[in-house]
Amino acid sequence: MVVPLPYILGLSVALFALGAIGVLIRRNILIILMCLEMMLNAVNLAFIGFADYFKAVDGQMFVFFVMTVAAAEVAVGLALVVAIFRQRATVNVDDLNILKW
Amino acid sequence: MDLIFFGLAGVALISGVLVVFQTHPLRSALWLIVNFFAVAGIYLLLHAEFIAAIQIIVYAGAIMVLFLFVIMLLNLRQPEEPTKEPYSAQKVVGVALSAAAALFLSYGLAQVKMSPAAPAKVGLGNTESIAKLLFTDYLLPFEVTSVLLLVAIVGAVVLSKSKLK
Numbered sequence: 001m002v003v004p005l006p007y008i009l010g011l012s013v014a015l016f017a018l019g020a021i022g023v024l025i026r027r028n029i030l031i032i033l034m035c036l037e038m039m040l041n042a043v044n045l046a047f048i049g050f051a052d053y054f055k056a057v058d059g060q061m062f063v064f065f066v067m068t069v070a071a072a073e074v075a076v077g078l079a080l081v082v083a084i085f086r087q088r089a090t091v092n093v094d095d096l097n098i099l100k101w
Numbered sequence: 102m103d104l105i106f107f108g109l110a111g112v113a114l115i116s117g118v119l120v121v122f123q124t125h126p127l128r129s130a131l132w133l134i135v136n137f138f139a140v141a142g143i144y145l146l147l148h149a150e151f152i153a154a155i156q157i158i159v160y161a162g163a164i165m166v167l168f169l170f171v172i173m174l175l176n177l178r179q180p181e182e183p184t185k186e187p188y189s190a191q192k193v194v195g196v197a198l199s200a201a202a203a204l205f206l207s208y209g210l211a212q213v214k215m216s217p218a219a220p221a222k223v224g225l226g227n228t229e230s231i232a233k234l235l236f237t238d239y240l241l242p243f244e245v246t247s248v249l250l251l252v253a254i255v256g257a258v259v260l261s262k263s264k265l266k
Binding site for chain 2: 002003005007008009010011013014015016017018019020021022024025026028030031033034035037038041044045048049051052053054055057058060061063064065067068069070071072073074075076078079080081082083085091
């Protein structure tokens with residue numbers, strides 16, 4: 001264990017907060033999806049840090065599954081973006097308010 | 102070793118900031134690739150070679166190529182979000198909420214007392230131990246994952262094929 005655990009967790013929290021800021025303040029749906037990926041990545045980093053700290057490979061298994069879910073999410077999410085763009089010709093989430101009454 | 106870590110962490114943080122504050126999604130995507138590579142380097146430092154390789158192949162390779170395809174397919178001409186109001190209430194609240202979340206997370210993590218495990222027994226390498234675990238203890242989640250990927254494929258095909266009514 002060369003890198004101390006608090007450093008890893010600090011970086012993880014910082015990346016997570018950065019992704020959250022991006023999700024909350026940006027209005028472009030593509031950038032929101034990318035920031036979501038960054039948040040998932042931050043959580044993966046925490047998993048790997050703990051896996052190294054506790055010398056258990058189980059943390060890496062969880063990262064494996066998180067990556068699979070992220071891949072599936074991106075495939076479906078981008079298909080939705082393309083479908084919405086065909087319908088409404090916009091990627092701005094403020095214009096997508098047909099569910100708002 | 103610390104120097105390498107701080108270098109990679111700095112690259113990850115700076116590229117993360119650049120992802121959030123770019124006007125064009127294409128530039129955001131390119132900076133996100135830099136971010137993924139830096140995080141993969143940190144994985145290497147943490148003895149997770151297999152995950153680092155997967156990170157580069159799946160994230161920086163497949164997922165980001167998908168993103169770039171879609172961005173270029175949509176062919177967005179105008180720079181998005183006219184910044185007539187740089188400090189809207191939504192942005193201020195969003196940044197404040199994220200900072201608060203980070204604060205609570207770090208406070209909670211600081212409360213936890215953790216003691217490191219005993220040094221691992223020298224034996225299987227990283228990839229081998231992952232493979233062993235994947236096909237014994239985590240066999241059911243592994244198979245469910247394949248179903249999940251199938252569902253995602255079907256969903257993507259259906260969504261891109263039909264017109265949304």
